[in-house]
Amino acid sequence: xxxxxxxxxxxxxxxxxxxxxxxxxxxxxxxxxxxxxxxxxxxxxxxxxxxxxxxxxxxxxxxxxxxxxxxxxxxxxxxxxxxxxxxxxxxxxxxxxxxxxxxxxxxxxxxxxxxxxxxxxxxxxxxxxxxxxxxxxxxxxxxxxxxxxxxxxxxxxxxxxxxxxxxxxxxxxxxxxxxxxxxxxxxxxxxxxxxxxxxxxxxxxxxxxxxxxxxxxxxxxxxxxxxxxxxxxxxxxxxxxxxxxxxxxxxxxxxxxxxxxxxxxxxxxxxxxxxxxxxxxxxxxxxxxxxxxxxxxxxxxxxxxxxxxxxxxxxxxxxxxxxxxxxxxxxxxxxxxxxxxxxxxxxxxxxxxxxxxxxxxxxxxxxxxxxxxxxxxxxxxxxxxxxxxxxxxxxxxxxxxxxxxxxxxxxxxxxxxxxxxxxxxxxxxxxxxxxxxxxxxxxxxxxxxxxxxxxxxxxxxxxxxxxxxxxxxxxxxxxxxxxxxxxxxxxxxxxxxxxxxxxxxxxxxxxxxxxxxxxxxxxxxxxxxxxxxxxxxxxxxxxxxxxxxxxxxxxxxxxxxxxxxxxxxxxxxxxxxxxxxxxxxxxxxxxxxxxxxxxxxxxxxxxxxxxxxxxxxxxxxx
Numbered sequence: 178x179x180x181x182x183x184x185x186x187x188x189x190x191x192x193x194x195x196x197x198x199x200x201x202x203x204x205x206x207x208x209x210x211x212x213x214x215x216x217x218x219x220x221x222x223x224x225x226x227x228x229x230x231x232x233x234x235x236x237x238x239x240x241x242x243x244x245x246x247x248x249x250x251x252x253x254x255x256x257x258x259x260x261x262x263x264x265x266x267x268x269x270x271x272x273x274x275x276x277x278x279x280x281x282x283x284x285x286x287x288x289x290x291x292x293x294x295x296x297x298x299x300x301x302x303x304x305x306x307x308x309x310x311x312x313x314x315x316x317x318x319x320x321x322x323x324x325x326x327x328x329x330x331x332x333x334x335x336x337x338x339x340x341x342x343x344x345x346x347x348x349x350x351x352x353x354x355x356x357x358x359x360x361x362x363x364x365x366x367x368x369x370x371x372x373x374x375x376x377x378x379x380x381x382x383x384x385x386x387x388x389x390x391x392x393x394x395x396x397x398x399x400x401x402x403x404x405x406x407x408x409x410x411x412x413x414x415x416x417x418x419x420x421x422x423x424x425x426x427x428x429x430x431x432x433x434x435x436x437x438x439x440x441x442x443x444x445x446x447x448x449x450x451x452x453x454x455x456x457x458x459x460x461x462x463x464x465x466x467x468x469x470x471x472x473x474x475x476x477x478x479x480x481x482x483x484x485x486x487x488x489x490x491x492x493x494x495x496x497x498x499x500x501x502x503x504x505x506x507x508x509x510x511x512x513x514x515x516x517x518x519x520x521x522x523x524x525x526x527x528x529x530x531x532x533x534x535x536x537x538x539x540x541x542x543x544x545x546x547x548x549x550x551x552x553x554x555x556x557x558x559x560x561x562x563x564x565x566x567x568x569x570x571x572x573x574x575x576x577x578x579x580x581x582x583x584x585x586x587x588x589x590x591x592x593x594x595x596x597x598x599x600x601x602x603x604x605x606x607x608x609x610x611x612x613x614x615x616x617x618x619x620x621x622x623x624x625x626x627x628x629x630x631x632x633x634x635x636x637x638x639x640x641x642x643x644x645x646x647x648x649x650x651x652x653x654x655x656x657x658x659x660x661x662x663x664x665x666x667x668x669x670x671x672x673x674x675x676x677x678x679x680x681x682x683x684x685x686x687x688x689x690x691x692x693x694x695x696x697x698x699x700x701x702x703x704x705x706x707x708x709x710x711x712x713x714x715x716x717x718x719x720x721x722x723x724x725x726x727x728x729x730x731x732x733x734x735x736x737x738x739x740x741x742x743x744x745x746x747x748x749x750x751x752x753x754x755x756x757x758x759x760x761x762x763x764x765x766x767x768x769x770x771x772x773x774x775x776x777x778x779x780x781x782x783x784x785x786x787x788x789x790x791x792x793x794x795x796x797x798x799x
Contacts, residue, residue: 207236208543215385218392224531226463227253227391228384229512234543238385243311244304244318245284248297250387251322252287254395258449260290261428267293271302278302279309296325317350317378319387320363323394324353327360340365340376347378362393414476416442420469420560422526424505430462432480434471444473444480452482460485466560467515467526493558495520499551499567502529502544516544516562518553530561537567538574538635539600552634568635574600575629577645578622585619588637590628602630602637609639617642625708644707649674652721652785653700662693664711666702667785671746679710686716699784725750725790726780726798734770739795741779751789752781759794773797 207223207230210216215238222228223236228250230236242250252260264286271292275285280302291297305312329352336355338346346354354376357363365374418434421441425431430448435441453462462483465471470486497520504512514529535542537551547553547567556564576590579599585606592598610617612626622628622642631639651666654673662678684691686700696702696716703715730740730749739752754760760768773779778799783792 207234209235210238210385213238213385215388218388219385222388222391222395225395227395228388234545236384238383238388240384241313241381242384242387244301244314245281245288245306245311247314247319247322247382247387248291248301248305249284249287250391251296251326252290254326254391254398255290255294257428260286261447261449263290263293271299274299274302279306291322294325296322314382315378316376316380316382317347317354319382319390320357321350321353323362323390324356326394327356327397329353329356338376339374341373342375342377345378346376350378357390360393360397362390414474416473416475418442418471418473420465420467420471422467423465425462426505430480432465432473432483434473444475444478446480451480453485454482455485463513464560466528468557469560494554494556496552496554497521497525499547499553500524500549502547514544516547518555518562527555527557527562528560530558530563533563533565535565535567538569538572538632542567569632570634572632572635573630574602574632575627576600578624578626578628578642580624581619581622588628588630588640590630602632602635604637604640605633608637610642611640612642613644623708623710647706649676649704649706651702651704653696653698653702653716654786655698656693656696658693664696664702664704664714666704676704676706676709676711678714679707679712682711682714684714684716686718691716698786720784722782722793723785723790724780724782725752725785726778729773729775729777729779731775732770732773739773739779739781739792741781741790744778752783752792752795753789754792754795758792760797761794762797763799768797 207219210219213219219228219236219238223230268285268289271285271289274280275288280288284305288297288302292299292301334352334355336352336358338351338355338358340346343351354363365376366380367374416434416436418436421433421435423430423432425448428448429445430451431443431445433441433443448462451462453460453465455464464485465483472484472486473480474482495518497518500517500519502514502516504514515526516529517524517526519525529544533544535544535547537546544562544565547565548569550570551567552570553565553567555562555566574590576592578588579591580589582588582604585604587601587603589599589601592600604619608619610619610622612621619640622640623644625645626642627645628643629641630637631641649666649668651668651674653664654667655665655675657663657665662682663675664678665673665675668674678693684693684695686695693714696714697718697720699720700716700718701721704711705713705715725741725743725745727741727744727750730742732739737754739754741750741752742748743750760770760772762768762772773795777797780796780798781790781792782794782796783790
């Protein structure tokens, strides 16, 4: 047991060391490339394990690429079996130089392979590190390395380049850059506002640019095939079970399966010696994932083949409690994110799927933001987690109350920073409620209150509400005197809005205390609210006079009414006039009723009574 623990600790330390020096592949879209021009190239190369992202879920497409990083990426265009074979047979040639030039361990295999393959010169070892700092790749170098990967070797061929700084390109790189430009793999740069196209040979290579060049090169090279190595003459047996965990490190695979009796069995081998198959499609060793149904061919603890059963590709919805996220170093040098989730009292390990969707407490998130014991509902497809809906074990939310269910089952709040975003939370029947610092009931909380909610797995366990004071102005249009008195005003946007009055409401007219009965329609009001309840009404005893202009639709002399189309709102308005209403033309001359007819344009001055307009003066314009 102690030896096992030592090995486990050693592996953990090695993984942590690697994670501190290289980038990590998340198997999902990087968070900072959604609007970047290189998005499609980045996502494809990340998903294929050619290039990787950072532990915080970003890709940093504008960051420079070091020579070592570029060499590792280029080596991944080849199969891991070929890389392993070359490394095993040739690593001894370079061990002394690796120590002399302080070459980090994570880059050594790729360096051996690319140097032996003739993609990069052995002299590059003197120019990749400066102390403990990696040196950046130059733009003229990458086309050379990738051109050799494509088999280009005609150094004598002459290319005419359109770059205005072509004379500054190193002569040895000119044919490769010409070849790669013809293939549309490399291109020039412009510096706004200049329209000059430069190659900028000694400039940096950005990560987004590197992703594009790798993708286009990989398209020409094709995808390396999965090596299949036949079992030896040892006794081989078949075992069926469910993948409990799978890990790859230093070119080896360790697979733990759980059989029908619940026993966990461990098998190992070099990754290149394991054949992986599936009836309906081509698969590779990287497709093996926790939760898959598999049939193995093994001898002792040595693994020779894995057949992925068709049922493994179906999706399933599960629930559990999140435990942790961690990374596994794969045989090709890339890393994959895994999650551990407690399901039915047992920890299960799942790889993070490509383009995984994660929400936490209703907001878009990622697996790296989840905490231990968060409750999760998750979907597993082809053995990998593809969707997670998580709720914090404990958390909080704040906003303005938009709606409270009449039965007290749930509450909807509006985000304080974005009033177009709402969140809904169920309410625990025993939730504690305070309003304005005092104990309260849920029924005391008002729409519009500023609330801070305590949550447990997205269920409200406590509500701390504060009323929000505000002021609105408008013209009084209606008063309702009942058990719950209300007033209706026409606001500045010409909309009718009704407000409930507080039991302790106060009325002031021209600064003097008054009563509700003292108010008159068309008084201009200032309402002072506590959330949505009127606490104070301030009124000016002058009736607001309005003016409307429009075209007469009809005139009824029997009930002294003019039907008018308002020219500003295009709505029909009924204008009431009396014997005291002044009727006149545009020059001020007095008119009779008979002086107005259908189609006339008139201007009416008076008071708006909601639904009708009382005219003090009617002027015929034309």
